[in-house]
Amino acid sequence: MVLYNNINNSDAVQQWNNLPNVVLIEIFTLLSDSDLLNTSSTCINWRRIFYHPKLWSKQRLQLKLIDRTYNLSAYRYKMQNFLLYSQLVELRFDPTQILILKEILQAFEILACNRQLKSLILRPITSSSCLNEKEQPTGPLCDKIFHLLKDVIECSPNLEELSFGCWIEALHSINDLMTILNQSRHQTLKSLHLASIKNSETHFTPDIYISSEVFSPFRALQTLSIDSTYLTENLLHCFGQSQRTPLNKLIVHVSEFRSDIVQINDSVWQTVSTNLPNLRVTVHMINAYETFRKYARILRPEMPLSHLRMYFCSSLNVDMLCYLSIHYRNTLECLDVMDSITEPALRYHNPFRTEPDPLVLLAWQCKQLTELSILGYEVLEVNLLAIAKLRPQLRTLNVCVDCVMTLQFGRLQNRHFFEDDDGEDAFVDYGHIDNYIQTIISESVGWQWRPLQKHELPIGVYEFCSPLELSCLEQIHNSFSSS
Known part of the structure; x- marks a missing residue:
């Protein structure tokens, strides 16, 4: 392969294929995955370098195990060529398919020989469990998988x-896995994700307990995701010890409100915030159909809450929003609310009342707010404008166009509508946002903004068929690394 310079061909001929491999490898490490694929088609020598272990050891190897032929083919190709020496591995799979579980078994057999592994993320695409299918002999297969794990x-x-909490089958082996981690990886593990997703409508998950003392040996842990049932004062005291690396991120999943769970005292959270000034807490409310009084058992005033995400809770009341505005005005960075869009959409506030909209008040009070997503709830058009004006630093502002309301004041006479500032009635129109208002919002927040259409919504939001499937899981897993 020869590269010619148009200015002086005789002096500028470069024999790129004669460059030392060590130089080519260093160059290739700077390329993206797509560029690497293109370079592998250039010549035989570059094709060989494409498979060099150093080239792939520091790139995150993403393996997709979906029950489709092309996905399985791509998965097997990557598994056979790169899995043995990849340091960062992410496995996205369907846990309900027995054939997929067999593929995972082979992957773990290879990983058991990979002594360079630094990150292993297991990302199921559904919250369902294959163990519920009694006609399938999945129990022994799962035992083999977790023995290899x-x-x-x-x-x-x-x-x-290490992340395996959202995989229901993993919960049945969590005590054994935690014992192994305690004994062998307590000095190296920096990020551990054990939080689960429980959906009583699709399957039943038995209560599994792990004590707070299990986390004491982890001296390097900086990120932890757990279920709310494990969030105790003893656990917080474990991470407040001065001999260990400070915990920076705590992610809590709330799927149920157990009567036997004792709420954490505010003085404990205050002590934790003092000892761990950089700690930020993310709370995921998942299918938690409860009153605000029970929500307040988890969301304590002294908790350093930075991210609150509510998935399919069918509840976003004024008390909740006011509570956030009062207690987390200096810490709250993200509020995501995702619910099914029904007819009509869920209403958190009566637009005909004279009180200010609680979302507008939240945007005004919470000075650190940079992300706001309200999907499935009615939002008044002018209030979106107010939010954008109050928080110009917003990086994300997501609403569904079908949930945006505009009010028209006037009266009906002979089946015709007449506008009137002192109108006798008010009519609500959905699904339309004035272009002028959109332009003002975009100019206020400094980036192009537009409301989401139906086809752009996450799966399960517009149709309430399987709310805890792909969309919710994707959002939760992404929050592990982003929030």
Whole structure:
């Protein structure tokens, strides 16, 4: 392969294929995945370098195990060529398919020989469990998988990140896995994700308990995701010890409100905030159909809450929004609310009342707010404008166009509508936002803004068919690394 310079061909001929491989490898490490694929088609030498372990060891290897032929083919190709020496591995799979579980078994057999592994993220695409299918002999297969997972943990001396909580089957082996992590990886593990998703409508998950003392040996842990049932004062005291690396991110999943759970005292949260000034708490409310009084058992005033995400809770009342505005005005950075869009959409505030909209008040009070998504709830058009004006630093402002309301004041006479400032009636129109208002919002927040259409909404939001499937799980997993 020869590269010619148009200015002086005789002096500028470069034999790129004669460059030392060590130089080519360093160049290739700077390329994206798509560019690497293109370079592998250039010549035989570059094709060989494409498979060099150093080239792929520091790139996140994403494996997709979906029950489709092309996905399985791509997965097997990556597994056979790159899995053995990849340091960062992310496995996205369908846990309900027995054939997929067999593929995972083979992947873990390879990973058990990979001593360079630093990150292993298991991302199921559904909250359903294959163990519910009694006609399928999945129990012994799952036992083999988690036996191999223990081997992977023991044989990975550099393991820093592990995520398996959203996989229901993993919960049945959580005590054994935590024992292995305690014994062998307590000095290296920096990020651990054990939080689960429980949906009583699709399956039943038995209560599984792990004590707070299990987390004491982890001296390097900086990020932890757990269920709210594990959030105790003893756990917070474990991470407040001065001999360990400070915990920076705590992610709590709330799927139920157990009567036997004792709420954490505000003085404890105050002590934690003093000892861990950089700690930020993310709370995920998932299918939690409860009153605000029960929400307040988790959301304590002294908690350093930075992100609150509510998925399919069918509840966003004024008390909740006012509570956030009062207690988290200096910490709240993100509020995401996702619910099914029904006819009509859910209403959190009566637009005909004279009180200010609580979302507008929240945008005014919470000075650190940069992300706001309200999907499935009615939002008044002028209030969107007010939010944008009050918080110009917003990076994300998501609403569904079908949920945006405009009010027309006037009266009906002979089936015709007449506008009147002192109108006798008010009519609500949905799904239309004035272009002028859109332009003002875009100019206020400094980026192009537009409301989401139906086809742009996450799966499960517009149709309430499987709310805890792909969309919710994707949002939760992304929050592990983003929030």
